[in-house]
Amino acid sequence: MSSTSATNRRSFLARGAALAAVPAVATLVGGALAEPAFADTVPAADTLPDYAPIPPSALGPAVNAQGYYVGRVQIASANGVSNKVTHIVYSHHHADHLGASSLFGGDVVRVGHVETKRLLARDNDPTRPVPDLTFATHRTLRVGGERIELAWHGTNHTPDNIYVHFPDHDTLMLVDVNLPGWVPFANFNISEDVPGTIAVPGKALAYPWKHFIGGHMGRLGTRDDMIVYQQYVTDIIDNVKKALVTVDPTPFFTKYGNNVWAAVKTYQDAQVNYAAAPVIQKYTGVLAAADVYTASTAFIILESIRLDLGIGSQVHP
Numbered sequence: 001m002s003s004t005s006a007t008n009r010r011s012f013l014a015r016g017a018a019l020a021a022v023p024a025v026a027t028l029v030g031g032a033l034a035e036p037a038f039a040d041t042v043p044a045a046d047t048l049p050d051y052a053p054i055p056p057s058a059l060g061p062a063v064n065a066q067g068y069y070v071g072r073v074q075i076a077s078a079n080g081v082s083n084k085v086t087h088i089v090y091s092h093h094h095a096d097h098l099g100a101s102s103l104f105g106g107d108v109v110r111v112g113h114v115e116t117k118r119l120l121a122r123d124n125d126p127t128r129p130v131p132d133l134t135f136a137t138h139r140t141l142r143v144g145g146e147r148i149e150l151a152w153h154g155t156n157h158t159p160d161n162i163y164v165h166f167p168d169h170d171t172l173m174l175v176d177v178n179l180p181g182w183v184p185f186a187n188f189n190i191s192e193d194v195p196g197t198i199a200v201p202g203k204a205l206a207y208p209w210k211h212f213i214g215g216h217m218g219r220l221g222t223r224d225d226m227i228v229y230q231q232y233v234t235d236i237i238d239n240v241k242k243a244l245v246t247v248d249p250t251p252f253f254t255k256y257g258n259n260v261w262a263a264v265k266t267y268q269d270a271q272v273n274y275a276a277a278p279v280i281q282k283y284t285g286v287l288a289a290a291d292v293y294t295a296s297t298a299f300i301i302l303e304s305i306r307l308d309l310g311i312g313s314q315v316h317p
């Protein structure tokens with residue numbers, strides 16, 4: 001990427017610069033979307049749906065003029081210790097968290113869960129070298145006078161997602177489950193194990209901490225944020241269970257006959273809307289984008305309740 005387009009991308013990522021960045025985005029995606037055959041598939045901005053304003057409390061501190069670029073790491077030197085990076089802890093194997101690991105070369109110790117090592121060996125991505133040091137359940141790191149407690153408490157977002165606890169800083173890091181101030185990204189943050197993800201807030205709250213690092217959206221969390229998130233998920237579960245016993249499948253199967261997928265899709269859309277509507281109403285103004293992604297998460301939770309818990313599912317002998 002040229003320095004000009006890199007700057008444009010940073011401008012786009014910088015909060016508040018979205019409007020100014022629209023020409024830059026058009027340039028970045030350029031050719032493909034400009035092809036006449038695809039022109040009709042790209043909606044005009046003024047035809048896109050409107051969503052509720054996000055609560056200001058969902059936003060983290062403003063980024064600097066260059067977007068997310070923060071320059072040299074100076075926090076450590078300000079605290080009187082070296083700012084040389086000696087260890088990289090992998091939260092889980094996903095590229096949006098480890099994709100720059102290779103920039104640190106061979107002179108750092110990479111630490112991760114055994115499953116992270118297995119998954120990275122599978123993915124074979126040169127930007128994500130496999131961890132040098134692995135653990136299965138717990139590992140204490142002592143680096144630069146700091147103590148870091150790593151733990152694996154079961155699968156959730158991915159099979160290898162770990163808890164990173166900084167006991168001397170009252171801080172817990174767990175990535176891609178609770179993004180403080182926001183509802184989860186699509187499909188319950190692309191949860192690979194829904195019951196495991198539902199169990200996360202209870203496990204996280206069992207640790208002593210005041211500050212929470214969720215991995216996206218730019219804001220640190222508090223214990224209250226974790227409790228709100230836990231309640232949000234509980235409310236979706238409760239409403240999905242109601243939808244499973246309330247929404248009548250008859251009209252969908254009457255209309256679509258032997259096109260079973262059409263009947264199932266429209267029936268489940270109705271169940272999801274039934275479950276999501278009261279949750280969206282309750283959390284609009286509380287968690288950002290409740291009206292954007294609650295239905296997506298409700299669908300994944302509905303499937304888990306049917307398939308993992310066996311509630312509302314026909315029994316196939």
Ligand SMILES: [Zn+2]
Pocket residue numbers: 092094157158176
């Ligand atoms: Zn992830």
